[in-house]
Amino acid sequence: MGRLFAIEIIYRGIFQKTLGKHISRSIVLAAHKEDKLGISFGRYGDSPERNGIPAKNFAIVATDEQTLEEGMAKYEPKEVDITIAVDDTLCKGVESWAWYGLQPVNRLLKPGGTLIVTSREQPEALIEMAHRKEYPYKLAIVKGTPSFSGLWVYKDDHTDVRILGAIARILPELFSLESVQKAIMDEWHDELKATSAGKSYERTTSLTVQPNQGNPEEPYRFDFPKWHEMGEGIAIPSIPAGHSFEDPTTHAVGGFRPDRNPTFKKFSTRTMRPVVNFDTCIKCTLCWLQCPDSCFDVTPDGLYDANMQACCGCGVCEAVCPVKDCVTMVNETEFRDNASQWEMWKKDKEGYKTWLEEKIKSHPERSHGFRYRGQYEEQVPEMLEIAREG
Amino acid sequence: MAPVATAIEEQRKTDETALITGSEAIAVACKLADVDVITAYPIRPYDTVMQYVAKLVANGEMDCEYIVAEGEHSQFEIVKHASACGARVFCGSSGVGWMYAMEALTVTPALRIPMVVMVGNRALDDPGAFGVEHNDALAVRDLGWQLVWVDNAQEALDTALIAYRVAEDRRIFLPCAISCDGAFLTHSQALVKIPSQEKVNEFLPRYNRADLLLHPDNPITVAPQANEDWVMEIRRQNYAAMERTFGVIKEAYADFERILGRSYGNPFFEEYQTDDADVVLMGMGTLSTPVKVAIRQMRKQGKKVGFVRMRWFRPFAAEDLAKSLGRFSAVGVIDRDYSFGSPYLGGVLAGEVRHALYPSPGKRPPVLGFICGLGGREVTVPDVERMTDSVYKAAEGKVQPLTQWIGLRE
CATH class of the missing domain: 3.40.50.970 (Thiamin diphosphate (ThDP)-binding fold, Pyr/PP domains)
Structure with a gap:
């Protein structure tokens, strides 16, 4: 039997759909320049994609037809040589429409396999976000703001070819830089893109992540009932309406927290989250009314606390809030937990203020490229500059 | 009043x-x-x-x-x-x-x-x-x-x-x-x-x-x-x-x-004059009337013909039916339907009957299929007699098409 290569691309549904497809197709086309065979496909259960919900593409490449068939006889590969996360916030884990529970970003990596992440963060920050693995793996960063080449737009910021260049460096048995550049010229007829791939190839380095490094949490998971344990008629209990809850400092009971989907948490769906200044909130209700995911809990003291179990990070609350800097969207990479901001504020208002200011100050510009009109166009030259200069 | x-x-x-x-x-x-x-x-x-x-x-x-x-x-x-x-x-x-x-x-x-x-x-x-x-x-x-x-x-x-x-x-x-x-x-x-x-x-x-x-x-x-x-x-x-x-x-x-106070016997299918029958016809719905009339006439000529009318098609009482059909030397299934391109190009019921018989541990009589009475065309007594003749031939082992169109202008 020949050699089989498997590569997965984890991307944000819709926003990065085109990017994910380009990378996976190009892997197969570049390998084919060296007479290898391959297939490229999306994980069918991830579709229909939803905004920001993690989804996957796979490229399976083999040195001969029989070996390829071995790799194709599965719905998705059980292990991969390379995992590519085209958004660094995906390092926190992957909860897709296709399965229940949170899967670590590095779950499918073989021992010694490589996780490639597009990010402007330092490796330490990414390692801390990703769950621990029982054996060592490698991490390589392709520097850049996560590219949003999605269903509606294709932001040609060279993220795709820079990742291909990095793969040629990390796994030269799969394909050489020369093959990548040939495939790029066939596909895009763009020498600048071929050059970007070459620069990425030259710059790519990786470091080893040890089993004692990373997020020690057990990812949440769910058990499936047997067919005779399930309710009949495709009927499931509704999510209960919700209930009041207790103020941790005054012990007053009140407000309203809607009950939420017990099996879909949305923690891994968002790329940014609202940070709320409760001292300046005028209780106008707009964030609570406009949130498309009913993510705001009404607190016993009449404030609105964005519950991270339900927040998709869309930014509507920030947009509708009439008070300057009361709600600010902050890059998800800045957070390590999903705790209540309101509780933090109630327990230590001064401490919260310091925390809030630090978060708002350091928040790197983030969104799906549509946070304000023209943001998307601004990001392309910036990314091309990174591609050129590193 | x-x-x-x-x-x-x-x-x-x-x-x-x-x-x-x-x-x-x-x-x-x-x-x-x-x-x-x-x-x-x-x-x-x-x-x-x-x-x-x-x-x-x-x-x-x-x-x-x-x-x-x-x-x-x-x-x-x-x-x-x-x-x-x-x-x-x-x-x-x-x-x-x-x-x-x-x-x-x-x-x-x-x-x-x-x-x-x-x-x-x-x-x-x-x-x-x-x-x-x-x-x-x-x-x-x-x-x-x-x-x-x-x-x-x-x-x-x-x-x-x-x-x-x-x-x-x-x-x-x-x-x-x-x-x-x-x-x-x-x-x-x-x-x-x-x-x-x-x-x-x-x-x-x-x-x-x-x-x-x-x-x-x-x-x-x-x-x-x-x-x-x-x-x-x-x-x-x-x-x-x-x-x-x-x-x-x-x-x-x-x-x-x-x-x-009304009894239907076996709920799944009705049997008519099957006790001593050599061969039987099968079908669903109102074609039972001309079939029963024809059977009475044929019995006067000494032909021991019976009729099995399927009531319940789903669920399909395959085991009961196979057991019952095992008593006869041939079965003719009258389909008031079609299933173009199906096995042996037969009607839907004929296919189901053959399917029911295949795993049967008992005798498996040959099954002939008849497409008849489509579009509301009358299933006549002579039609039924013609079908019965074919079923008798099948019982004798004579080779003939497994699906036959009856009452067709040809």
């Missing part, structure tokens, strides 16, 4: 006889079952039942929501939702009207909706023929619908009551379509014994949607999107429910006999 209320009260206690069509018989069953929601959309020959129900409602004899939908798809969707909310429902259609409702028909068993409907069997378009063919009802045979064919108005009425009893049994909760041959049954009147309301009430308990009731006091989500993690288990549940129908149907017929 007795006051109307008293007359109605009298009628509640005693069986009476009425000269009514098969469609009217089903409408009377709806009245006796005190159906809550009925939806209608006209298409011949089913429309006779909706007309008669409308008359019952207009005359104050029946109290139900009677909704005329803007098409068959809505017609079936409305009762599907009403049933989910706990209403006993009735619906129906014919031919391409039934096909227009197909999307609603597929989701109905999946959601375990005990809808009872009448299919006035009609040829599918094109051409736009009004006459009977069974392909309309058969189009849902794999989806979890219970399918039953009746051959007279009395059986139509009785089977409708039994259908409610079985469909609404919590162990089942599957829809049931009662097929009535267009014209021969839907448009011809016969004397029918109408059971008293008391007896029907004793036989047929109220519909209780129980844990699946869609109501604010029982907050559930029905039909959420689910992918491969759930679908096999959901299908397996419907498989189990259909498997249970065998037992529940037997129970219902036994109670029907006990309470209403």
Whole structure:
């Protein structure tokens, strides 16, 4: 039997759909320049994609037809040589429409396999976000703001070819830089893109992540009932309406927290989250009314606390809030937990203020490229500059 | 003259006889079952039942929501939702009207909706023929619908009551379509014994949607999107429910006999003059009449021919049938339907019968298929004699086409 290569691309549904497809197709086309065979496909259960919900593409490449068939006889590969996360916030884990529970970003990596992440963060920050693995793996960063080449737009910021260049460096048995550049010229007829791939190839380095490094949490998971344990008629209990809850400092009971989907948490769906200044909130209700995911809990003291179990990070609350800097969207990479901001504020208002200011100050510009009109166009030259200069 | 209320009260206690069509018989069953929601959309020959129900409602004899939908798809969707909310429902259609409702028909068993409907069997378009063919009802045979064919108005009425009893049994909760041959049954009147309301009430308990009731006091989500993690288990549940129908149907017929006093013998298929038969014919629906007449004539000539009429097509009592057919030296299946390109190019019933026989440990007689009576063409006594001759030849081992068209101009 020949050699089989498997590569997965984890991307944000819709926003990065085109990017994910380009990378996976190009892997197969570049390998084919060296007479290898391959297939490229999306994980069918991830579709229909939803905004920001993690989804996957796979490229399976083999040195001969029989070996390829071995790799194709599965719905998705059980292990991969390379995992590519085209958004660094995906390092926190992957909860897709296709399965229940949170899967670590590095779950499918073989021992010694490589996780490639597009990010402007330092490796330490990414390692801390990703769950621990029982054996060592490698991490390589392709520097850049996560590219949003999605269903509606294709932001040609060279993220795709820079990742291909990095793969040629990390796994030269799969394909050489020369093959990548040939495939790029066939596909895009763009020498600048071929050059970007070459620069990425030259710059790519990786470091080893040890089993004692990373997020020690057990990812949440769910058990499936047997067919005779399930309710009949495709009927499931509704999510209960919700209930009041207790103020941790005054012990007053009140407000309203809607009950939420017990099996879909949305923690891994968002790329940014609202940070709320409760001292300046005028209780106008707009964030609570406009949130498309009913993510705001009404607190016993009449404030609105964005519950991270339900927040998709869309930014509507920030947009509708009439008070300057009361709600600010902050890059998800800045957070390590999903705790209540309101509780933090109630327990230590001064401490919260310091925390809030630090978060708002350091928040790197983030969104799906549509946070304000023209943001998307601004990001392309910036990314091309990174591609050129590193 | 007795006051109307008293007359109605009298009628509640005693069986009476009425000269009514098969469609009217089903409408009377709806009245006796005190159906809550009925939806209608006209298409011949089913429309006779909706007309008669409308008359019952207009005359104050029946109290139900009677909704005329803007098409068959809505017609079936409305009762599907009403049933989910706990209403006993009735619906129906014919031919391409039934096909227009197909999307609603597929989701109905999946959601375990005990809808009872009448299919006035009609040829599918094109051409736009009004006459009977069974392909309309058969189009849902794999989806979890219970399918039953009746051959007279009395059986139509009785089977409708039994259908409610079985469909609404919590162990089942599957829809049931009662097929009535267009014209021969839907448009011809016969004397029918109408059971008293008391007896029907004793036989047929109220519909209780129980844990699946869609109501604010029982907050559930029905039909959420689910992918491969759930679908096999959901299908397996419907498989189990259909498997249970065998037992529940037997129970219902036994109670029907006990309470209403009419016996149908084996609920799943009727046997006619099979005790000493050499060969048998098989079929569904009203073609039983010319077949029985022909059998009586042929028996005078010494030909020991019998007839097996399938009532329940889903569930299909394969083991019982195989055991029964093992007694004969050949079987001729008359299909008032077609399944172009199927094994041996036969009709749907012929294929099912061969399928039922294959694993049988007993004798497996040769099975000949006949396509006959399409589009409402009459199945004549000479047709039946011709088919019987072929079946005898098959019994003698003579090679001939496994599927033969009978009553065709050629």
